[in-house]
Amino acid sequence: MEPTQRRSVVDVALQEGVIASVEAVTRAKVLDRLRLSDATFRHMTRAAAFGVLLLLGGVIVALIEGSLLALRTFGVGFLTTDRWNPVTEKFGALAPIYGTVVTSFIAMLIAVPVGLMIAFFLTELCPQWLRRPIGIAIELLAGIPSIIYGIWGLFIFAPFLQGTLQPFLIKTVGAAPVIGPLFTGPPYGIGMLTAGLILAIMVLPFVTSISRDVFEAVPAVLKEAAYGVGCTTWEVVRYVVLPYARVGVIGGVMLGLGRALGETMAVTFVIGNAHKVSASLLAPSTTISATIANEFTEAVGDLYTSSLIALGLILFVITFIVLAVARYMLLRIERRIG
Amino acid sequence: MIGRRLTALYDSRRRRNAIAKVLSLAATLFGLGWLVLILFALLWHGFGGLSLAVFTEMTPPPGSSGGLLNPIIGSLMLTILAVAIGTPIGILAGTYMAEYGRHDRLTSVVRFINDILLSAPSIVVGLFIYEVMVAPMGHFSGLAGGVALAVIVIPVVVRTTEDMLTLVPNSLREAATSIGLPRSMAITRICYRAARAGMVTGVLLAVARISGETAPLLFTALNNQFWSTNLNAPMASLPVVIFQFALSPYPDWQSLAWTGALIITLAVLALSVTARSLVASSKQP
Numbered sequence: 001m002e003p004t005q006r007r008s009v010v011d012v013a014l015q016e017g018v019i020a021s022v023e024a025v026t027r028a029k030v031l032d033r034l035r036l037s038d039a040t041f042r043h044m045t046r047a048a049a050f051g052v053l054l055l056l057g058g059v060i061v062a063l064i065e066g067s068l069l070a071l072r073t074f075g076v077g078f079l080t081t082d083r084w085n086p087v088t089e090k091f092g093a094l095a096p097i098y099g100t101v102v103t104s105f106i107a108m109l110i111a112v113p114v115g116l117m118i119a120f121f122l123t124e125l126c127p128q129w130l131r132r133p134i135g136i137a138i139e140l141l142a143g144i145p146s147i148i149y150g151i152w153g154l155f156i157f158a159p160f161l162q163g164t165l166q167p168f169l170i171k172t173v174g175a176a177p178v179i180g181p182l183f184t185g186p187p188y189g190i191g192m193l194t195a196g197l198i199l200a201i202m203v204l205p206f207v208t209s210i211s212r213d214v215f216e217a218v219p220a221v222l223k224e225a226a227y228g229v230g231c232t233t234w235e236v237v238r239y240v241v242l243p244y245a246r247v248g249v250i251g252g253v254m255l256g257l258g259r260a261l262g263e264t265m266a267v268t269f270v271i272g273n274a275h276k277v278s279a280s281l282l283a284p285s286t287t288i289s290a291t292i293a294n295e296f297t298e299a300v301g302d303l304y305t306s307s308l309i310a311l312g313l314i315l316f317v318i319t320f321i322v323l324a325v326a327r328y329m330l331l332r333i334e335r336r337i338g
Numbered sequence: 339m340i341g342r343r344l345t346a347l348y349d350s351r352r353r354r355n356a357i358a359k360v361l362s363l364a365a366t367l368f369g370l371g372w373l374v375l376i377l378f379a380l381l382w383h384g385f386g387g388l389s390l391a392v393f394t395e396m397t398p399p400p401g402s403s404g405g406l407l408n409p410i411i412g413s414l415m416l417t418i419l420a421v422a423i424g425t426p427i428g429i430l431a432g433t434y435m436a437e438y439g440r441h442d443r444l445t446s447v448v449r450f451i452n453d454i455l456l457s458a459p460s461i462v463v464g465l466f467i468y469e470v471m472v473a474p475m476g477h478f479s480g481l482a483g484g485v486a487l488a489v490i491v492i493p494v495v496v497r498t499t500e501d502m503l504t505l506v507p508n509s510l511r512e513a514a515t516s517i518g519l520p521r522s523m524a525i526t527r528i529c530y531r532a533a534r535a536g537m538v539t540g541v542l543l544a545v546a547r548i549s550g551e552t553a554p555l556l557f558t559a560l561n562n563q564f565w566s567t568n569l570n571a572p573m574a575s576l577p578v579v580i581f582q583f584a585l586s587p588y589p590d591w592q593s594l595a596w597t598g599a600l601i602i603t604l605a606v607l608a609l610s611v612t613a614r615s616l617v618a619s620s621k622q623p
Contacts, residue, residue, distance in 0.1 A: 034520050041522035042438055048430035049439070049448050052496060055489060056451050059462065062469035117365035125359060126366075134366065136614065141373050143610045144603060145550020147577045148376065151584045151599050155592075156379050201372045208369065232355035255457060262459025264553040265581065289461045289553070296465075296557045312465040316458070323454045 059316065067310030069302055078310060084275035084291075086300070091307035093314060095275045099192060099285040100315070103267065104260040106196025106281070107203050112253055114200075115207030120237050122208075123215040135212065142205035150269035153198045154190075158270050161197075162189030166282055185280045190272045193281040198266050203256040210252025214245040214333060248333035254326030258319050264289035288315040377603070384600030387593045392601075396565055397579060400588040406598050408565050412480070412574040413549065415567065416559060419484030420548055424491030425541055431492070432499025437525050440504075449500070456493040463489045464554035472558055480566075480573030483559025490551060491544040498540025502533035539613045546609040550602050552577035576602055 071078060074091065081092030118138065122131055166187030174183040218241050226240045242249070272284020273294050286294075288311045299305045391405045398404025431448065439445040467486040472478055506529045514524035530537070560572040561582060576598050583595035 034523075038520040038522045041525070045430045045434035045438060046444075048427050049434040049444060051427055052431050052448050052452050052455070052492065055492065056455060058470065059458075059466045062466045063462070066465070066469045114365045114368060117362040118369050120358075121362035121366045125362060134370070137370055137373055140607060140610065141369065143546060143606055144373075144376065145552075145577065145606060147550060147552045147580055148380065148599050148603055151580060151595060152376050152379055154584060155383070155596075156375075204369055204372075232351055234355040234358035235351070237358075258457050262457075262461070264459065264461045265577075268581075269584070289459060292461055292465065293553060293556055296468075297560065309465055309469070312462050316462045319457075319459055319462075320454060323457055324450075327450060327453050 063309060063313040063316055067306055067313045069306035070310040073303060074307075078307075079314075082275065082277050086295075086304055089301065089303050091303070093288070093307075093311055095277050096286050096288040096291045096311060097314065098277045099195075099271065100261055100287040100289070100318075102192050102281070102285070103196040103199055103271070103287060104257060106193065107199035107260045108253065108257055110197070110200035111203040111207050111256060115204050115252075115256075116211055116242075116249070118204075118208045119211035119215050122212050123241075124233055124237060135209070138205050138208050141201070142209070146202065146263060146265040149198055149202055149266035153194065153266060154269040157198065158189035158194050161194055162187050166193070170282070181279045182281050185278075185282050187282060188272065188284055190270045190284055191282050192271070192285045195267045195271045195285075195287070196281070198270060199260045199263055202263060202266060203260050206256040206259060207252050210255065210330075211245070211249050214248030214252070215241055217248075217333075218244045245333070247329050247336075251326045251329030251333065254322050254329065258323040258326060261322065262289060262315060262319050264293050268293045288312070380596070380600045380603055383593070383596035384598075387597035388600065392594075392597055397563060397574065397594070398590070399563075400586065400591060403590065404594070406576065406579065406594060406601070408562065409574040409576045409579040409598070410601075411565075411567065412559070412562070413576040415569070416480060416484050416487055416555070416573065416575055417545060417549055419481070419569070420487030420491050421541065421545060423485060424488035424544065425495055427488075428492045428495025428540075428544075429499050429537065432496045433503065433525060435496070435500045436503035437521075437529065448496075452493045452496050455489075456497060459553075460490060460551055461553035461556075464557055467554065467558045478558065478560035478572045480559050480569040480571065483555050483573060483575065484569070486554040486558045487548045487551060490548050490554065494544040494547060495537075495540050498543065499533075499537055502536030502540070503529055505536070506532045535616050539616045542609050542613040542616070546606045546613070549609070550577055550606055552581055556581075 070091065074081075078091065078093050079097070080094055081090075082094040082098075083090045083092045084095060085091070122135060126134060166189070169183040170185075170187060174180055215237075222240055222244065223236055226236045231239070267287050268290040271286055271290050273286050273290060274284040275286055275291075276283075278285065292308050292312055296305070296308050299308055391403065392407075393405060393410065394407055395403075395405030396408050397406060431452075435445045435448060463486055467482050467489065471482040471485060475482070510528055510532060511524055514528045515521075519527070555575050555578050559575055559578070561578045562572045562574040566573060580595045580598045580602070583591040583598070586592065
């Protein structure tokens with residue numbers, strides 16, 4: 001009996017050892033699998049982050065490749081001529097660039113002061129319970145798709161301007177010596193002024209919400225100190241809040257400018273698609289994005305398509321610079337506040 | 339003498355203050371006025387055309403009645419495709435930036451580039467997809483349209499994912515690690531759950547953004563007069579149909595364009611209000 005018993009003890013001991021080693025193996029396997037899935041997940045996220053960089057790189061490479069033919073054919077002259085003739089295949093980007101710059105300038109001229117004043121109202125004057133609803137309403141203005149601005153601009157706003165503001169401007173300011181030429185010609189309704197005004201409405205929410213955010217980030221101590229020495233509300237905003245928030249406000253304005261430069265559909269509806277550089281703001285013109293939207297699908301021939309892509313490249317480079325400056329400015333104020 | 343000068347100065351400061359206050363109020367009314375005017379115009383011109391036929395019939399040839407069924411379905415399909423492609427990439431990239439490489443050089447570069455992509459002109463995205471998809475494939479397709487919209491979705495999702503994951507308290511991650519959870523599990527099981535409301539908001543905002551996008555679809559998905567769910571063929575979408583119909587000389591096309599515009603606006607506003615209330619409700623514990 002004894003030997004068997006002893007053997008069985010040994011057996012049991014051996015068995016336990018086997019079980020333990022099996023367990024260790026499975027545990028190691030599970031751990032390996034976990035380590036593998038852990039590493040896979042980590043690499044996937046890293047790859048996705050690189051993917052975002054590749055996206056931008058891809059956009060730049062694709063645009064350069066597409067526009068190579070046009071840039072080789074016309075050289076620097078592409079930027080400085082305003083001919084745009086699909087029949088003779090002579091293309092120059094001056095008219096669209098001019099239209100883009102002028103409409104965006106009109107937009108900023110209106111949106112910046114109005115946006116700042118709304119931010120002033122929202123941060124200093126508005127009763128607390130009204131702040132959120134008004135803020136949301138202004139941001140909804142940013143949420144409305146641009147095609148809606150376009151259809152509204154074409155059917156409602158342009159005819160309205162044609163009947164009221166434009167004849168008025170032609171009659172009064174049109175005869176003035178220096179700025180007169182800006183407001184001459186027949187009131188078409190559509191044109192650079194109308195496009196600029198609609199862009200102003202579209203850009204307004206961006207300027208407002210960023211200015212409001214940076215105004216709110218101004219330390220209360222500074223404002224209280226200014227009130228303490230007897231400043232009026234306006235003086236506090238003008239001489240304390242605005243200088244403190246300047247960098248952020250400039251960032252917001254540049255961000256809005258980036259939007260205005262690249263905006264497509266709203267402008268396409270009301271700009272009139274005329275490839276010419278005219279002094280009058282009431283004249284139909286075109287912008288880079290409107291030209292591409294209007295003509296790309298109908299472009300026949302490689303040179304025509306390539307010229308349109310070259311326009312896209314110019315637009316991308318301009319907005320890239322503007323947006324990069326905007327982000328840099330906003331980063332600076334974030335660092336100071338944070 | 340000095341007293342009078344001081345009163346004059348005081349008066350002028352007070353006057354200036356009053357003028358500034360009135361101007362700021364006027365500016366606010368001016369801003370809100372546009373919203374009211376645009377919404378009113380949409381309801382006025384679009385509401386009359388709103389009927390069952392709009393949702394059950396195809397786009398008509400000029401001069402006859404019809405609906406917007408094929409562009410509505412097309413828009414839905416393109417949006418779903420764009421979200422299906424863009425959301426995973428965006429969430430993964432945002433995860434890397436917030437979890438693995440919070441202080442990396444790569445993260446700050448990606449953040450900068452992403453912010454630029456976020457406001458890059460959408461028509462340029464259309465040109466990009468045309469160059470890399472439509473031209474090599476030789477034809478316009480719904481697939482290309484979906485990818486173009488995905489390019490717009492990605493930066494929005496990256497941004498909100500990163501922001502929301504950064505808000506998740508570190509103690510949660512430490513607790514997960516202390517009970518032996520691997521990093522990936524801690525992220526997917528703990529952090530994602532904590533940041534869920536914010537991340538869903540990001541996707542909703544992205545959907546709101548792309549459902550009105552026209553420019554990137556013009557030369558990728560193009561347009562289709564007929565019923566088609568083939569992703570390899572040109573596909574109709576609401577914004578492009580509105581663009582085409584509004585610029586046409588036919589009154590019934592124009593009125594359909596207004597109705598379509600009303601539908602899109604209501605959808606977009608509903609989406610952004612939902613997204614906002616999600617954020618608001620998650621902020622209050």
